[in-house]
Amino acid sequence: MSRLQRMLETHPEPAGANGDEARRCIEACAECTQTCTVCADACLGEDNVAEMVTCIRLNLDCADVCHVTGTLMTRPSHRDAPALRAQLQACVEICRACADECGSHGDHMDHCRVCAEACRACAVACETMMAALVP
Amino acid sequence: MSRLQRMLETHPEPAGANGDEARRCIEACAECTQTCTVCADACLGEDNVAEMVTCIRLNLDCADVCHVTGTLMTRPSHRDAPALRAQLQACVEICRACADECGSHGDHMDHCRVCAEACRACAVACETMMAALVP
Amino acid sequence: MSRLQRMLETHPEPAGANGDEARRCIEACAECTQTCTVCADACLGEDNVAEMVTCIRLNLDCADVCHVTGTLMTRPSHRDAPALRAQLQACVEICRACADECGSHGDHMDHCRVCAEACRACAVACETMMAALVP
Amino acid sequence: MSRLQRMLETHPEPAGANGDEARRCIEACAECTQTCTVCADACLGEDNVAEMVTCIRLNLDCADVCHVTGTLMTRPSHRDAPALRAQLQACVEICRACADECGSHGDHMDHCRVCAEACRACAVACETMMAALVP
Numbered sequence: 291m292s293r294l295q296r297m298l299e300t301h302p303e304p305a306g307a308n309g310d311e312a313r314r315c316i317e318a319c320a321e322c323t324q325t326c327t328v329c330a331d332a333c334l335g336e337d338n339v340a341e342m343v344t345c346i347r348l349n350l351d352c353a354d355v356c357h358v359t360g361t362l363m364t365r366p367s368h369r370d371a372p373a374l375r376a377q378l379q380a381c382v383e384i385c386r387a388c389a390d391e392c393g394s395h396g397d398h399m400d401h402c403r404v405c406a407e408a409c410r411a412c413a414v415a416c417e418t419m420m421a422a423l424v425p
Numbered sequence: 426m427s428r429l430q431r432m433l434e435t436h437p438e439p440a441g442a443n444g445d446e447a448r449r450c451i452e453a454c455a456e457c458t459q460t461c462t463v464c465a466d467a468c469l470g471e472d473n474v475a476e477m478v479t480c481i482r483l484n485l486d487c488a489d490v491c492h493v494t495g496t497l498m499t500r501p502s503h504r505d506a507p508a509l510r511a512q513l514q515a516c517v518e519i520c521r522a523c524a525d526e527c528g529s530h531g532d533h534m535d536h537c538r539v540c541a542e543a544c545r546a547c548a549v550a551c552e553t554m555m556a557a558l559v560p
Numbered sequence: 561m562s563r564l565q566r567m568l569e570t571h572p573e574p575a576g577a578n579g580d581e582a583r584r585c586i587e588a589c590a591e592c593t594q595t596c597t598v599c600a601d602a603c604l605g606e607d608n609v610a611e612m613v614t615c616i617r618l619n620l621d622c623a624d625v626c627h628v629t630g631t632l633m634t635r636p637s638h639r640d641a642p643a644l645r646a647q648l649q650a651c652v653e654i655c656r657a658c659a660d661e662c663g664s665h666g667d668h669m670d671h672c673r674v675c676a677e678a679c680r681a682c683a684v685a686c687e688t689m690m691a692a693l694v695p
Numbered sequence: 696m697s698r699l700q701r702m703l704e705t706h707p708e709p710a711g712a713n714g715d716e717a718r719r720c721i722e723a724c725a726e727c728t729q730t731c732t733v734c735a736d737a738c739l740g741e742d743n744v745a746e747m748v749t750c751i752r753l754n755l756d757c758a759d760v761c762h763v764t765g766t767l768m769t770r771p772s773h774r775d776a777p778a779l780r781a782q783l784q785a786c787v788e789i790c791r792a793c794a795d796e797c798g799s800h801g802d803h804m805d806h807c808r809v810c811a812e813a814c815r816a817c818a819v820a821c822e823t824m825m826a827a828l829v830p
Binding site for chain 1: 482486489490492496500506507508510511512514515517519521522
């Protein structure tokens, strides 16, 4: 069991019915934060950096949004609030946009291909979390 | 003229028609990030901290969301994208929630009263920015 | 192989001799960011929250510092610079302080015990990284 | 009086003898976070982006480090701790590195010149803060 999982299970206000979705969402946000941060830096190191500017900007935005979304997910008392729902929606939007842009470079840049995978996985995890929220 | 304003005016891709709204939005997000961060810490220092838990959590969420929203606003190439719009909406939601909670303590806690003002100002600045976005 | 590892291996400027230390440091910083964020929120949910104020503040500081340290570690061109070294040192200091505080509550609070483990592991990973930097 | 100043003055644990230095440090960190974030995006929009890669990476690092340093400065209970001192030192280092790099482009890029000013001001504010800490 990961330390994150142990932390969430010993929280005095347990996550309840949607605990698995919450943990997976936190993990997916953390992974996407990492891959986007590395991808932005990797794109900056490519010879054709001038063609990667849109990708770099989306990577930076996506890393920031995923980080804050994952952070909000760890404060369980807000889990059904409109603000959390709106933040998850913002994360879905930026992850899709970043996945599309990274995916378009994936044939010739491995870091963009892996990053696009992480962005798509994070969008799915956030959508699954939204569906699991008590209305 | 502030350094932020000088920075935005010398950006090679100027903000265009909604430049004033953009700058005010960035400034309001930065201010709300600060007031919420201080308010969370101030609430932690109050004798009745047990009654301030919801306020502290909202302050922390609001500070994080405002910071990332302000950061996204500085990357002008994305300024009309669905992801930015969704992030501004998330910022409006958390600012309103935090303003309501802080405002409810404003009679007897000055830091909560000032913080509620900053949250409301930030919500308005984000809504004004959304209205100024080209559809 | 994790997505992070795949990202780092396909970066156009590979990390070189200290690549393993770098990856472990990034992973430890990300984990400590998560455990400290959860621990702060868990402490806020405890009945004796008034006794947990120092722990909450250290958790919040430690989460923020670990996140930025991990982020800097992914930009390999700076890997030997004085600023990275100083940031790693700051991370070691806050991780030790947070581990001591969390550890003092570990007997009766499981989340503090697990968080103290993550803080200590992160301090070690940062020290190992500093030792692996080319002088 | 700014909202930040009003917040700090109504904090239940006032900053004491070094309150002015603390507020100026928080303000300088916030400004430098903004200018570096804009500068990174502005550099990405320049025709010679390939020559600006080092500047972009330093801007991103500096924005992140200044933000976390300013955040730590708002939690006054830690104000004399080794971790805060180390974080201030890290901020001085990255601000100097970023000021040097931005300053080298300042003759022909206005955003780099203004950003270099903000970096230098932030380094001074952090050093002044460190000197004001009770040993």
